[in-house]
Amino acid sequence: MSISFDSEKGIFSISTENSSYIMGITADEILTHIYYGAKVETFPNISGIYTDSIIKCMGPSYNKENPYISTAGIYQEYPTFGSADYRVPALKAEYEDGTNVTRLVYDSYRIYGGKPALEGLPAVYTHSDEEAETLEITLKDKYSQMRVILLYSVIKGFDAVIRSARIENGGKEKIKLRSALSASMDFYNAGFEITYLSGSWARERHIKKLAVTPGNFAVESRRGASSHILNPFIAISETGANEKRGEVYGYSLVYSGSFIAGTETDEDSVRAYMGINPFNFCWTLEAGDSFQTPETVLVYSANGFGEMSRTYHRLYRTRLCRGKYRDTARPVLINNWEATYFDFNEEKILEIAKKAAECGIELMVLDDGWFGKRDNDKCSLGDWFVNYDKLPCGIDGLAQKVNALGLKFGLWFEPEMVSPDSELYRKHPDWCLHQKDRLRSESRNQLILDLSRKDVCDYIVKAVSDVLENANITYVKWDYNRNMSEVGSALLDPERQGETAHRYMLGLYSVLERITSAFPDILFESCSGGGGRFDPGMMYYMPQAWTSDDTDAVERLYIQYGTSLAYASSMMGAHVSAVPNHQVGRVTPLEMRGLTAMCGRFGYELDLSKLTDEETETVKEQIKLYHKYENTVHKGDMYRLLSPFECDAAAVEYVSEDRKEVLFFYFNIKGTPAIPDRKVRLDGLDAGAYYRNTGNGEVYSGAALMNMGLLMPRNSDNFSMLTVFEKL
Numbered sequence: 001m002s003i004s005f006d007s008e009k010g011i012f013s014i015s016t017e018n019s020s021y022i023m024g025i026t027a028d029e030i031l032t033h034i035y036y037g038a039k040v041e042t043f044p045n046i047s048g049i050y051t052d053s054i055i056k057c058m059g060p061s062y063n064k065e066n067p068y069i070s071t072a073g074i075y076q077e078y079p080t081f082g083s084a085d086y087r088v089p090a091l092k093a094e095y096e097d098g099t100n101v102t103r104l105v106y107d108s109y110r111i112y113g114g115k116p117a118l119e120g121l122p123a124v125y126t127h128s129d130e131e132a133e134t135l136e137i138t139l140k141d142k143y144s145q146m147r148v149i150l151l152y153s154v155i156k157g158f159d160a161v162i163r164s165a166r167i168e169n170g171g172k173e174k175i176k177l178r179s180a181l182s183a184s185m186d187f188y189n190a191g192f193e194i195t196y197l198s199g200s201w202a203r204e205r206h207i208k209k210l211a212v213t214p215g216n217f218a219v220e221s222r223r224g225a226s227s228h229i230l231n232p233f234i235a236i237s238e239t240g241a242n243e244k245r246g247e248v249y250g251y252s253l254v255y256s257g258s259f260i261a262g263t264e265t266d267e268d269s270v271r272a273y274m275g276i277n278p279f280n281f282c283w284t285l286e287a288g289d290s291f292q293t294p295e296t297v298l299v300y301s302a303n304g305f306g307e308m309s310r311t312y313h314r315l316y317r318t319r320l321c322r323g324k325y326r327d328t329a330r331p332v333l334i335n336n337w338e339a340t341y342f343d344f345n346e347e348k349i350l351e352i353a354k355k356a357a358e359c360g361i362e363l364m365v366l367d368d369g370w371f372g373k374r375d376n377d378k379c380s381l382g383d384w385f386v387n388y389d390k391l392p393c394g395i396d397g398l399a400q401k402v403n404a405l406g407l408k409f410g411l412w413f414e415p416e417m418v419s420p421d422s423e424l425y426r427k428h429p430d431w432c433l434h435q436k437d438r439l440r441s442e443s444r445n446q447l448i449l450d451l452s453r454k455d456v457c458d459y460i461v462k463a464v465s466d467v468l469e470n471a472n473i474t475y476v477k478w479d480y481n482r483n484m485s486e487v488g489s490a491l492l493d494p495e496r497q498g499e500t501a502h503r504y505m506l507g508l509y510s511v512l513e514r515i516t517s518a519f520p521d522i523l524f525e526s527c528s529g530g531g532g533r534f535d536p537g538m539m540y541y542m543p544q545a546w547t548s549d550d551t552d553a554v555e556r557l558y559i560q561y562g563t564s565l566a567y568a569s570s571m572m573g574a575h576v577s578a579v580p581n582h583q584v585g586r587v588t589p590l591e592m593r594g595l596t597a598m599c600g601r602f603g604y605e606l607d608l609s610k611l612t613d614e615e616t617e618t619v620k621e622q623i624k625l626y627h628k629y630e631n632t633v634h635k636g637d638m639y640r641l642l643s644p645f646e647c648d649a650a651a652v653e654y655v656s657e658d659r660k661e662v663l664f665f666y667f668n669i670k671g672t673p674a675i676p677d678r679k680v681r682l683d684g685l686d687a688g689a690y691y692r693n694t695g696n697g698e699v700y701s702g703a704a705l706m707n708m709g710l711l712m713p714r715n716s717d718n719f720s721m722l723t724v725f726e727k728l
């Protein structure tokens with residue numbers, strides 16, 4: 001990794017092991033994007049590329065000598081609103097005198113070791129300054145005292161460039177930011193496709209791919225959460241790129257609120273952009289104030305989507321997730337939600353825990369319904385004190401009894417919410433997000449607390465901490481079950497109401513920082529009605545997230561496969577649940593449910609006391625199997641071999657860090673008779689080495705496994721198998 005500036009040519013060059021990112025300063029002092037792609041050590045005379053504009057249809061110009069030099073045509077790094085560029089701007093500012101034209105020109109730069117933390121925001125981190133290098137380029141507005149500092153960091157060992165922007169108001173007058181994106185980049189249109197993750201509640205992160213065609217295509221959330229519908233991730237790839245071949249550029253936003261990411265294509269170029277969604281966003285910068293955007297993590301792969309994903313997995317697992325559980329083993333858990341829903345008491349929970357202990361499960365998680373008078377989803381959010389009718393010995397007493405069975409104890413919270421039917425709401429009706437004299441729309445009978453307020457954040461920290469301090473709790477599930485509406489805050493001035501949603505996120509991040517650092521021994525799992533906030537922002541505080549409320553094994557193959565485009569297996573909560581499945585009614589074998597869940601953070605979510613003896617034995621074996629291979633699944637490299645989005649089967653492979661252990665998971669979803677077996681080729685092996693199938697002892701060369709492949713049966717529904725190879 002290295003960053004350099006050629007002052008003669010005015011060229012910035014950022015390089016990672018396999019990629020280069022190059023920018024230049026034009027004669028008109030505009031910071032222009034020159035190149036991002038496979039590593040180039042030297043480059044031809046590129047002055048022609050960046051000083052001349054690509055001639056755009058009617059592109060207005062400031063340049064009298066060369067009227068073709070227009071921001072409509074120059075490939076920019078941080079385009080602004082108001083003049084000749086008609087595409088999506090990275091920055092839109094409004095000034096006190098009613099003007100809204102910004103003209104950013106190059107001012108200065110700084111290169112230094114390390115990667116700075118972003119105040120109040122989650123971010124990729126390093127352990128030492130030697131691990132990273134950062135370039136800060138300062139642009140100044142020709143018309144005001146506003147400065148934009150663009151940050152670019154690279155970290156040793158990763159083909160990633162991490163971008164964000166800081167906007168500073170150095171003048172005396174207010175500036176209103178209507179849009180401040182994290183990254184924008186103009187590419188020559190070589191024919192691209194865009195891949196993104198979309199879905200719904202219980203159907204999160206299915207893979208979608210479209211051709212990048214003229215016009216603006218945006219993947220976005222306006223919901224105040226990263227959302228089930230679209231995830232803050234896109235990949236732009238050369239047409240036809242697949243898992244192993246082709247250039248792919250990943251864009252991933254370290255943020256959990258409303259976002260936008262997209263491509264805008266005009267006559268010849270493609271602008272790719274990502275950041276906080278400008279929808280309902282307006283941030284006032286007082287004199288001397290600054291605004292820091294979240295960061296976009298760009299990953300380049302010359303070898304298809306597989307390599308891009310493995311870079312994200314390793315980077316996020318080791319340099320975004322934090323805390324004790326980043327590297328240490330996490331317990332296999334049993335969660336009572338699908339076993340009992342709200343209908344439980346101490347006796348029932350202990351019955352499940354007892355059976356769990358017998359099976360070898362290590363953690364009992366008590367889900368929703370333990371507090372206030374919550375017997376359904378109509379009340380009590382905000383009243384975080386135990387319901388003694390259900391749990392006569394309190395949380396502490398229950399935790400002790402669960403501990404006595406040899407299990408750890410974990411608890412569910414939904415701290416950001418309030419039920420209108422709660423003591424908290426009756427006491428503080430203005431503590432929720434709302435707008436004055438407007439109806440407050442409810443979702444799942446609840447409102448969202450206004451985390452843009454410090455007093456509300458303090459309340460949440462205290463309420464949750466009080467429970468955690470008074471019982472032996474070693475795991476917390478942090479849920480969030482609705483999206484924002486009537487977004488406004490009782491404490492913000494009218495002109496600052498457009499700041500509410502982002503201030504909420506800053507409040508949330510401060511709450512999470514305070515709680516997770518006060519309880520470093522607790523494993524936190526984030527959740528949002530399943531995977532509605534499955535994003536890098538939350539992963540910074542909580543190393544795993546509940547992937548989806550859909551626990552059906554077949555549905556999970558799609559969801560986990562899609563999720564793996566940007567997120568590691570170690571981040572995906574995955575449980576074995578009962579059949580017929582509660583979401584789709586499908587009956588799948590216990591073996592398949594087990595193997596599917598083993599591709600994530602393994603657990604159970606069913607009434608174990610109803611298992612037959614044979615099923616109990618299977619569960620015991622599954623837990624042993626998971627523990628045997630969890631290191632390879634969670635710390636190894638993942639290869640996607642067969643996509644359920646492209647055929648009626650799925651296959652994934654994990655290769656251990658030392659490359660000696662290979663796990664091959666195969667799932668045949670739909671049985672089809674009278675057709676030949678399916679050939680699946682393995683990946684990531686050493687072609688010249690030999691591998692033994694630990695099941696039947698057969699030995700194959702890496703070349704044979706990768707080129708000839710293995711023949712897999714396809715004649716029965718919901719067939720699953722795990723084959724383990726050891727390198728000889």
Ligand code: DGJ
Pocket residue numbers: 337367368412479481527528529530546548549
């Ligand atoms: C939504 C979560 O995704 C479920 O797992 C469960 O915790 C419920 N909320 C409880 O209300």
